[in-house]
Structures are given as C-alpha cells and as structure tokens.
Amino acid sequence: MSIHEDLLPRALFVENTASSAVGDLLFRAAGQHQDSGLLYATTGQFVRYPELRDEALRVLGGLREIGVRPGQVVVLLPEQGEDFIPALWACFLGGFIACAPAPITDSLNERVARLKQLDELLDRPFFVTDDLALTSRAAESGLLVAGIEQARLLGATITPHEVRPYRPDPSEVALTMLTSGSTGVAKAVQLTHANLLAALAAKIDALTLTAEDVMLNWVSFDHVAATIETHILPLAAGAVQVHVPPSHVLADPLEFPRLIGRHGVTITFTPNFLLGLVNAELDRLTEPLDADLSAVRYVISGGEANPVSTGVGFLDRLAPYGLHSRALWPAFGMTETCAGSLYNQEFPDADAGAGTGDPHRRRGRHGRR
Known part of the structure; x- marks a missing residue:
C-alpha cells in the first residue's frame, strides 16, 4: 500500500474512477503510472510522477509555513518547468488558486511595477519567484512574496505523507489564467476543479x-x-x-x-x-x-x-x-x-x-x- 493512500479516498486508486479535485490526478498518476513522468529535455532530468507528488507535497508544506492559505491566489513566476510544475501542484493540493502570468523580462523596477498591477487585479495574491532580487524588492514594496527555494527549504524536512492535502469542493476555483488582452484589457479567467x-x-x-x-x-x-x-x-x-x-x-x-x-x-x-x-x-x-x-x-x-x-x-x-x-x-x-x-x-x-x-x-x- 502506498504511504499516501490514507490521504485520499481509496477509490482514487482504482482505474478509471472519476476524480473530484485536480490534485487527485497527481495521486492517481503516482499510484498507477509509477514509471511515467516528465522529461526536462535540455537537462536530461526525468521526474517520475511519484517524485513529482512528493516534491509538490514538500513545496505545499513550505508554502503553508510561509502563511499561504486555501482560497488565496498564488502567482507563479518561475518560467522553468522544474520550478513551475511542482509549485503548480502544490497549489492544487493546498487549495490555493494558481496563476501563471506571462514572463516578466523588463528591468527590475518595471517587474516590480507589473507585480503591483497583478496585486491589485488579483486581490492581494502571494507571489512565488525564482529571482532573489525580485523577491527582495517586491517584499520591500509591501507585496506578499517568497522564493521557490525558500518554500523548498522549509518543506525539505517534511515527510510527504505527513502533508495532508486540502479537499476542495469541485466548484472552487483551482486555476486563474490571464488573457492576452488582445480584445481589450487583460482579464483573469477563473477555472474551477x-x-x-x-x-x-x-x-x-x-x-x-x-x-x-x-x-x-x-x-x-x-x-x-x-x-x-x-x-x-x-x-x-x-x-x-x-x-x-x-x-x-x-x-x-x-x-x-x-x-x-x-x-x-x-x-x-x-x-x-x-x-x-x-x-x-x-x-x-x-x-x-x-x-x-x-x-x-x-x-x-x-x-x-x-x-x-x-x-x-x-x-x-x-x-x-x-x-x-x-x-x-x-x-x-x-x-x-x-x-x-x-x-x-x-x-x-x-x-x-x-x-x-x-x-x-x-x-x-x-x-x-
């Protein structure tokens, strides 16, 4: 029996059973497709779904230590999949509302200004970054922010099976995607589980x-x-x-x-x-x-x-x-x-x-x- 099986209904580990939350998909992939996963082709790193599940649970534990709570929007700024994907699943498993904005590649001042715009649009979200300078400047500007490595370090000592996932109602928002704004002002589209x-x-x-x-x-x-x-x-x-x-x-x-x-x-x-x-x-x-x-x-x-x-x-x-x-x-x-x-x-x-x-x-x- 998987050490994680006690965290979710047993039915989730049965083939073709319907899920009620997006996070269930990761547990099922980890339980039923243990040798499958993600290849980051430029580095050659292959992460199996059980490994992704455990990393996401550790990041979730770290984000909880920082103070992120269910229902809060978490803006994921890392562009590399190795950082973005575990944080995304930490959001799904924690009941946080994940948001992935377009890459912000301007000067540091312009990046902070863009985060302030998102802070207003998304009603005081929590920003997760992979940029130490941006993390520091955003914090000085009064934004809620933490580095992905900080979340990893806080979660490093946490045993994954001790992290209990949040169980959302299917009608709760799981993901917010920002439109391109090609037909007007960019909008935050809310997608439920x-x-x-x-x-x-x-x-x-x-x-x-x-x-x-x-x-x-x-x-x-x-x-x-x-x-x-x-x-x-x-x-x-x-x-x-x-x-x-x-x-x-x-x-x-x-x-x-x-x-x-x-x-x-x-x-x-x-x-x-x-x-x-x-x-x-x-x-x-x-x-x-x-x-x-x-x-x-x-x-x-x-x-x-x-x-x-x-x-x-x-x-x-x-x-x-x-x-x-x-x-x-x-x-x-x-x-x-x-x-x-x-x-x-x-x-x-x-x-x-x-x-x-x-x-x-x-x-x-x-x-x-």
Missing part, C-alpha cells in the same frame, strides 16, 4: 490519449494550452511528457521536429507561426533532417489563425520524414474553455480550396467537441 476535470475528460476522449503516448511542450506556462493541454492532460492519462523552454525552439525552429523524433513524441501543440518557421528552415536545408516522425499521431495547432497553405506545406515538407498526411489538427479554444475545445480532425481534406476564393471547395465536418 469541475471545469478542468470536465475539459480533461473530453480531451482524453477526443485525442484517444493513453499512458502509451508521449507529449511535447515548448510553450511558456502562461499559455493555457501549455499548462492544461500539454502538462495536466498527459499527467491525467499517465503519459510521458517532454518539456523544453520556448527559447530552445525559437532559437532553432528545426529543433521542433528533431525533439519529436528524438523522444518518440506522439502528440504535441504549437501555434501556427512555428509551422511557418519550420517550413522556411526546411526550404533552406542542404541535407536531410535527422528526424523520424512516424510515431506522431497529432500536431495540434491553435492560439491564432491557421492558414491552410501553411499547414499543408508543413505536412508536405515533413512527409518524407514519416509525418502522416492527417497529423495536423488545427484547433480552436479559449482560456475560458480550458484551451482546445474544437479540433479539425479532417484537415487538410475538408479544407481543400479554403483561402483561394474557390466557391466549390470541398466541405466536411470541421471539428469534434
């Missing part, structure tokens, strides 16, 4: 996702697709997930297909602009790309418009490397829908002629909820 669990169940069904899948994420965690679709979702299915920072792919777009081939990725997500960058880089190649993409089932693309020509060009250029002709799924979703809610499973056939002015273009079923 019930919202997230319902969306995850639908996504698992739509993608026929299993523990045998491998998902790749290269997008920053302020994007709803990164946090939900390529992190919480594969964990919910017990699948392996591979994470690299955005800079790793943006510096060399062909790292995207290389990473897919290197790690046997079956499902990934990317905004359309990267498809265009990959197309351009492939056209410049003087020798074949070292990548086997035959394991790929779906490349989900959303977050912006998906021109048919870009998607078709991506499929055509990577077909010699094993990418099948129906692998690209343009998707639609919003922060309010927990990322993707419609997937165009018939691309590109259903979109033949789109954007060309052809009134006789072939029509088909464009999405599945």
Whole structure:
C-alpha cells in the first residue's frame, strides 16, 4: 500500500474512477503510472510522477509555513518547468488558486511595477519567484512574496505523507489564467476543479490519449494550452511528457521536429507561426533532417489563425520524414474553455480550396467537441 493512500479516498486508486479535485490526478498518476513522468529535455532530468507528488507535497508544506492559505491566489513566476510544475501542484493540493502570468523580462523596477498591477487585479495574491532580487524588492514594496527555494527549504524536512492535502469542493476555483488582452484589457479567467476535470475528460476522449503516448511542450506556462493541454492532460492519462523552454525552439525552429523524433513524441501543440518557421528552415536545408516522425499521431495547432497553405506545406515538407498526411489538427479554444475545445480532425481534406476564393471547395465536418 502506498504511504499516501490514507490521504485520499481509496477509490482514487482504482482505474478509471472519476476524480473530484485536480490534485487527485497527481495521486492517481503516482499510484498507477509509477514509471511515467516528465522529461526536462535540455537537462536530461526525468521526474517520475511519484517524485513529482512528493516534491509538490514538500513545496505545499513550505508554502503553508510561509502563511499561504486555501482560497488565496498564488502567482507563479518561475518560467522553468522544474520550478513551475511542482509549485503548480502544490497549489492544487493546498487549495490555493494558481496563476501563471506571462514572463516578466523588463528591468527590475518595471517587474516590480507589473507585480503591483497583478496585486491589485488579483486581490492581494502571494507571489512565488525564482529571482532573489525580485523577491527582495517586491517584499520591500509591501507585496506578499517568497522564493521557490525558500518554500523548498522549509518543506525539505517534511515527510510527504505527513502533508495532508486540502479537499476542495469541485466548484472552487483551482486555476486563474490571464488573457492576452488582445480584445481589450487583460482579464483573469477563473477555472474551477469541475471545469478542468470536465475539459480533461473530453480531451482524453477526443485525442484517444493513453499512458502509451508521449507529449511535447515548448510553450511558456502562461499559455493555457501549455499548462492544461500539454502538462495536466498527459499527467491525467499517465503519459510521458517532454518539456523544453520556448527559447530552445525559437532559437532553432528545426529543433521542433528533431525533439519529436528524438523522444518518440506522439502528440504535441504549437501555434501556427512555428509551422511557418519550420517550413522556411526546411526550404533552406542542404541535407536531410535527422528526424523520424512516424510515431506522431497529432500536431495540434491553435492560439491564432491557421492558414491552410501553411499547414499543408508543413505536412508536405515533413512527409518524407514519416509525418502522416492527417497529423495536423488545427484547433480552436479559449482560456475560458480550458484551451482546445474544437479540433479539425479532417484537415487538410475538408479544407481543400479554403483561402483561394474557390466557391466549390470541398466541405466536411470541421471539428469534434
């Protein structure tokens, strides 16, 4: 019997039992998929789900020592997955409302000013950072702030099974995501445990996702697709997930297909602009790309418009490397829908002629909820 089994209802350790809180997913992954987990590809560190569970519980213990309480918003500023992900699950397990803002890369004064704006927007949240200078200046400005390492040190002496998770009502808010503000002032979208669990169940069904899948994420965690679709979702299915920072792919777009081939990725997500960058880089190649993409089932693309020509060009250029002709799924979703809610499973056939002015273009079923 797991030493953590006494912390949650026994039913959570039975396959296919419905969960009532997002934190339950981590306990189930740790109990049922002990050899699966997260690979941080740039460092080679592989964290199994039981290890993530224990680290999240220790961070939770540390945050409680600092004074964070259930229902309080915790703004997670670390950008590296190794720091962000354990803190995210500490929030879910502690009944804190996690919030991941866009990376703040300006001067120290401008970063503190941005935190003050978030402090007002989010009604006095607690900030968790990985930046000592920012932690000090934010504290001097009267903000509630602590470093992730401080939380880790406070929780280091805590035995994980002694940390009792908070049991939320499904209607309680689990995650606050900030919109881009592209249609006006940025808004804080509140997603409940019930919202997230319902969306995850639908996504698992739509993608026929299993523990045998491998998902790749290269997008920053302020994007709803990164946090939900390529992190919480594969964990919910017990699948392996591979994470690299955005800079790793943006510096060399062909790292995207290389990473897919290197790690046997079956499902990934990317905004359309990267498809265009990959197309351009492939056209410049003087020798074949070292990548086997035959394991790929779906490349989900959303977050912006998906021109048919870009998607078709991506499929055509990577077909010699094993990418099948129906692998690209343009998707639609919003922060309010927990990322993707419609997937165009018939691309590109259903979109033949789109954007060309052809009134006789072939029509088909464009999405599945």
